[in-house]
Amino acid sequence: MNKIKNSPFFKLLSRLSVLIILFVVLALTTHNFIKLSNLTTILLQVAIYAVIAYGVTFVLIVGATDLSAGSVVGLAGIVSALLLRDYAVSPVMAIIAGLITGAVCGFLNGVCITYLKIIPFVATLGTSWIFRGVCQLIGDGQPVTIRSSENPTAAEFLKVLGSGRIGGFPVAAIVFIILGLALSVILSKTVLGRNIYATGSNQESARLSGINVRRTTIYAFIVCDVLAALGGVLITARLSSGQVSAGTGYELEGIAAAVIGGVSLMGGEGSIAGALIGALIMGMLRNGLNLNGINSYWQQIVIGAVLIFAVAFDLFQRRKVGT
Amino acid sequence: MKRIFTLLLATSLLIGALSACGSSNPAPETEPAEEQSVQEETETLDTDTSTGKETIYAVFKDASSVFFAQMGAGAKAAAEELGYEIVIQNPASEAEIDKQISMVESAIEAEPIGMIVSCISSDALINSLAAVKEAGIPLTCTDAGDNEEHYDALYMTDCYQAAWDLCEFTCELIDYKGSIYLLNAVAGVQSCEQREQGFRECAKQYPEVEIINEWQDCDNDKTMAANMTLDMLTARDDDISAIVGLNENALMGVATAVDERGLDGEIVITGVDCSEDVQAYIRQGVINGSSSQDPYKMGYLAVYGIQQILDGEDLNHQVIDTGCAIVTKENIDNPEIQAVINP
Numbered sequence: 001m002n003k004i005k006n007s008p009f010f011k012l013l014s015r016l017s018v019l020i021i022l023f024v025v026l027a028l029t030t031h032n033f034i035k036l037s038n039l040t041t042i043l044l045q046v047a048i049y050a051v052i053a054y055g056v057t058f059v060l061i062v063g064a065t066d067l068s069a070g071s072v073v074g075l076a077g078i079v080s081a082l083l084l085r086d087y088a089v090s091p092v093m094a095i096i097a098g099l100i101t102g103a104v105c106g107f108l109n110g111v112c113i114t115y116l117k118i119i120p121f122v123a124t125l126g127t128s129w130i131f132r133g134v135c136q137l138i139g140d141g142q143p144v145t146i147r148s149s150e151n152p153t154a155a156e157f158l159k160v161l162g163s164g165r166i167g168g169f170p171v172a173a174i175v176f177i178i179l180g181l182a183l184s185v186i187l188s189k190t191v192l193g194r195n196i197y198a199t200g201s202n203q204e205s206a207r208l209s210g211i212n213v214r215r216t217t218i219y220a221f222i223v224c225d226v227l228a229a230l231g232g233v234l235i236t237a238r239l240s241s242g243q244v245s246a247g248t249g250y251e252l253e254g255i256a257a258a259v260i261g262g263v264s265l266m267g268g269e270g271s272i273a274g275a276l277i278g279a280l281i282m283g284m285l286r287n288g289l290n291l292n293g294i295n296s297y298w299q300q301i302v303i304g305a306v307l308i309f310a311v312a313f314d315l316f317q318r319r320k321v322g323t
Numbered sequence: 324m325k326r327i328f329t330l331l332l333a334t335s336l337l338i339g340a341l342s343a344c345g346s347s348n349p350a351p352e353t354e355p356a357e358e359q360s361v362q363e364e365t366e367t368l369d370t371d372t373s374t375g376k377e378t379i380y381a382v383f384k385d386a387s388s389v390f391f392a393q394m395g396a397g398a399k400a401a402a403e404e405l406g407y408e409i410v411i412q413n414p415a416s417e418a419e420i421d422k423q424i425s426m427v428e429s430a431i432e433a434e435p436i437g438m439i440v441s442c443i444s445s446d447a448l449i450n451s452l453a454a455v456k457e458a459g460i461p462l463t464c465t466d467a468g469d470n471e472e473h474y475d476a477l478y479m480t481d482c483y484q485a486a487w488d489l490c491e492f493t494c495e496l497i498d499y500k501g502s503i504y505l506l507n508a509v510a511g512v513q514s515c516e517q518r519e520q521g522f523r524e525c526a527k528q529y530p531e532v533e534i535i536n537e538w539q540d541c542d543n544d545k546t547m548a549a550n551m552t553l554d555m556l557t558a559r560d561d562d563i564s565a566i567v568g569l570n571e572n573a574l575m576g577v578a579t580a581v582d583e584r585g586l587d588g589e590i591v592i593t594g595v596d597c598s599e600d601v602q603a604y605i606r607q608g609v610i611n612g613s614s615s616q617d618p619y620k621m622g623y624l625a626v627y628g629i630q631q632i633l634d635g636e637d638l639n640h641q642v643i644d645t646g647c648a649i650v651t652k653e654n655i656d657n658p659e660i661q662a663v664i665n666p
Contacts, residue, residue, distance in 0.1 A: 031558060032557050032558060032560065035557070037557070038557045041553050041554075041557065044553075045550045045553070048546060132415070136386055136387055136415075140392075141386050141387050141388070141389075141392055141413075142387075142389050142392055142598075143389065143571075143598055143599070143600055145598075145599045145600045145603065147599075147600060147603040163579075163583045235545075235546055238546065238549070238579065239545055239546070239549075239575065239579055239600075240600070241575075241600045243545060244387045245387040245416065245543065245544075246544075246545075246546070248416070248544070249542075249544075286550070286554075287550075287554055290550075290551055290554030290555065290558070291554050291557060291558040292558075293535070293536050293537070293555075293558065295536070295537040295538050295539055296510065296538060296539050296540045296542075297510070297538070
């Protein structure tokens with residue numbers, strides 16, 4: 001029985017039940033929550049956070065943290081907006097450029113950690129300032145609007161990605177659902193995925209068993225920051241404008257979603273499905289609080305309490321299994 | 324070998340970062356942008372080298388805000404006219420009160436001929452501004468001063484009054500009856516709180532106008548503002564007469580959400596601030612009107628205020644309201660409005 005309780009599957013199930021309970025409670029208590037249009041709106045609202053949470057999950061599982069993800073969101077969003085506004089590139093190219101920006105950021109993070117041997121917390125704190133600084137520098141501290149540029153079709157195209165709907169279903173939600181499936185497969189079925197888990201559980205034994213720990217860590221960071229960059233592109237797309245302050249604090253939002261979804265900060269444990277559930281719990285909670293007209297001060301208190309509760313619950317489970 | 328490799332990586336990292344900065348220069352090609360990027364550079368270079376002789380130090384609130392960028396442009400223009408160097412500094416966001424305090428303190432050390440400060444918090448900056456006066460430096464404030472009036476002069480928009488006017492404008496558009504959703508930007512910032520108060524007080528005059536929410540802020544995040552607006556629309560079955568965003572971020576988030584919902588034109592949207600994005604939405608008819616302050620004028624007058632003090636005039640802690648205009652689709656192309664929103 002204890003073995004079952006400690007299994008990742010059980011953990012996921014427990015989070016899923018929290019999500020379902022929250023859903024039922026909100027459906028019963030909150031006017032209009034259960035409406036289809038509201039549920040699809042939640043998916044739209046969650047899209048950006050979910051994508052970032054996926055990425056953060058990779059880094060957490062490999063046993064690191066990425067405090068720069070929020071800055072990567074801003075930087076990638078600004079890069080793609082600038083390309084659209086000033087260089088009139090096609091939207092697809094702008095998106096790809098944004099994602100490449102993320103990949104470079106991830107590579108730099110990974111190198112700082114594996115080769116310069118700076119602990120992830122400090123390394124990514126440093127890069128978070130560098131990336132945000134570069135973002136403000138190239139954006140000149142101002143929103144980069146693509147609305148009134150000579151590129152109106154680009155703005156339209158991006159708007160479909162950012163907030164468009166197909167038969168009422170948000171395009172951004174389709175993106176994060178397909179992405180979630182793909183990343184899940186990568187994490188659980190590929191060599192890279194297994195290496196990431198192994199490195200996170202025990203770096204030393206991973207190294208001894210022939211895994212290239214450095215390369216694995218760098219790959220995890222690249223995945224993380226490419227996803228953060230996608231989050232940035234989605235924000236730019238939704239607002240038709242790049243924001244130099246976009247993504248501020250989103251790294252913590254991503255970490256919180258992952259942790260609520262059962263991803264361990266100690267590494268080696270967690271799943272994309274968990275991160276998605278975590279992001280949905282937070283998104284649903286926010287939506288419910290907003291629908292009930294709860295003021296902003298209380299909202300923060302409630303979300304903080306949920307985070308504490310989720311982690312405490314984990315530790316409680318583990319202790320019970322341990323003794 | 325390993326050490327050499329590490330060193331190589333470190334240098335390549337540095338080069339990478341520098342080239343990223345370098346490549347940024349050609350990127351911003353718009354009119355006001357050009358000016359400020361130059362200004363930002365002199366700012367970082369000047370900090371160490373300036374003797375403080377002919378230099379004015381300006382400490383504003385937020386490096387990522389259009390508002391303070393325009394204020395900087397105004398201050399710079401005035402300083403050029405008068406032949407002074409100007410160093411403009413901004414904390415990364417309005418949340419960084421401590422950063423602003425230390426910026427003011429280190430500016431005093433540079434012994435400038437005058438200082439301009441926009442206080443993020445009128446309480447927290449009291450001691451710092453007192454120190455500026457103790458050092459005998461002429462001091463003007465823009466946008467917000469300290470509560471003990473250490474400044475020689477304060478150039479600002481009366482936020483309470485501006486919000487009051489905005490409320491009158493909004494209520495007229497909804498025929499003085501209906502529900503209003505009021506979305507603010509950040510908690511703990513004086514101007515935001517005054518706007519909230521001014522708007523709510525004014526709305527009390529009209530018994531049939533109801534503000535449907537308690538304090539709600541979007542944490543200065545447009546995505547968050549859009550999400551909150553979508554939820555409020557859902558909660559009310561899209562039955563809201565007007566939505567008001569009390570700064571650029573809140574207003575853009577509101578407009579984005581209403582646009583996404585396909586309700587543009589059906590719900591009155593008003594707010595504060597007038598960025599390029601807001602202007603586009605005004606022209607499109609999504610935003611009915613936005614109250615625009617004149618940050619350029621604030622920065623400009625603040626430098627001239629310092630000149631007056633240097634000339635021996637006593638400005639006597641006076642507060643100068645630099646005024647406010649509500650920008651609408653009808654008046655957006657008027658030259659006097661253009662001068663304010665696109666200086």
